[in-house]
Amino acid sequence: KAGVTQTPRYLIKTRGQQVTLSCSPISGHRSVSWYQQTPGQGLQFLFEYFSETQRNKGNFPGRFSGRQFSNSRSEMNVSTLELGDSALYLCASSLFGQSTDTQYFGPGTRLTVL
Amino acid sequence: GQNIDQPTEMTATEGAIVQINCTYQTSGFNGLFWYQQHAGEAPTFLSYNVLDGLEEKGRFSSFLSRSKGYSYLLLKELQMKDSASYLCAAYGGATNKLIFGTGTLLAVQP
Numbered sequence: 001k002a003g004v005t006q007t008p009r010y011l012i013k014t015r016g017q018q019v020t021l022s023c024s025p026i027s028g029h030r031s032v033s034w035y036q037q038t039p040g041q042g043l044q045f046l047f048e049y050f051s052e053t054q055r056n057k058g059n060f061p062g063r064f065s066g067r068q069f070s071n072s073r074s075e076m077n078v079s080t081l082e083l084g085d086s087a088l089y090l091c092a093s094s095l096f097g098q099s100t101d102t103q104y105f106g107p108g109t110r111l112t113v114l
Numbered sequence: 115g116q117n118i119d120q121p122t123e124m125t126a127t128e129g130a131i132v133q134i135n136c137t138y139q140t141s142g143f144n145g146l147f148w149y150q151q152h153a154g155e156a157p158t159f160l161s162y163n164v165l166d167g168l169e170e171k172g173r174f175s176s177f178l179s180r181s182k183g184y185s186y187l188l189l190k191e192l193q194m195k196d197s198a199s200y201l202c203a204a205y206g207g208a209t210n211k212l213i214f215g216t217g218t219l220l221a222v223q224p
Contacts, residue, residue: 004156033212043157043201048217049126056211061188090156100164101145106157 002027004093004106009051018079023091025072031097032074034066039086049074050097059062086113116140116207118215125221134187134218136202144205148176148187151199151217197222199208
């Protein structure tokens with residue numbers, strides 16, 4: 001079974017621009033969660049989607065948004081990029097997003113904002 | 115609120131045993147995960163505990179005490195490839211999501 005895939009793997013943007021990241025979950029997984037990872041803060045939860053609905057949201061500004069499609073693929077968008085948005089963005093998929101479900105992570109998209 | 119604490123760095127010797135501790139504070143606790151993350155790679159699942167006690171899986175074991183809000187990951191017969199960051203994550207809180215600690219960077223020396 002193929003793992004979680006994320007595209008692109010690397011991205012360089014400038015302040016003020018916007019960016020869209022994509023995540024394809026493991027086949028059959030319906031829950032997709034997004035995390036931001038930085039050296040100082042570790043993994044910070046952004047949001048979780050299940051059946052095309054945002055079910056859970058972390059403490060990030062409204063510039064961070066996402067969506068999920070009917071095939072469970074998910075995208076996240078960051079508008080008006082700031083230098084502090086430079087990070088590794090990870091998505092993770094699980095069967096139903098329940099506490100007993102293991103989350104499987106993709107390789108991440110490394111975003112650099114200049 | 116929710117909080118996960120684990121040591122920032124640890125060093126151990128090849129062939130030895132190392133224990134990585136994690137303490138957590140979260141309402142509505144629903145389980146604790148350990149993940150391994152090598153530099154530049156995605157976190158990979160190691161273990162899951164929801165009941166008190168020890169879960170053993172090969173060279174890796176994980177322990178949970180819910181009353182103490184405490185878990186540890188035990189790595190035996192350390193190998194150089196075990197050098198990685200180990201992430202403790204607790205499921206819970208009002209919104210029932212997975213909260214990660216900042217990770218423990220383990221360096222295995224010859």
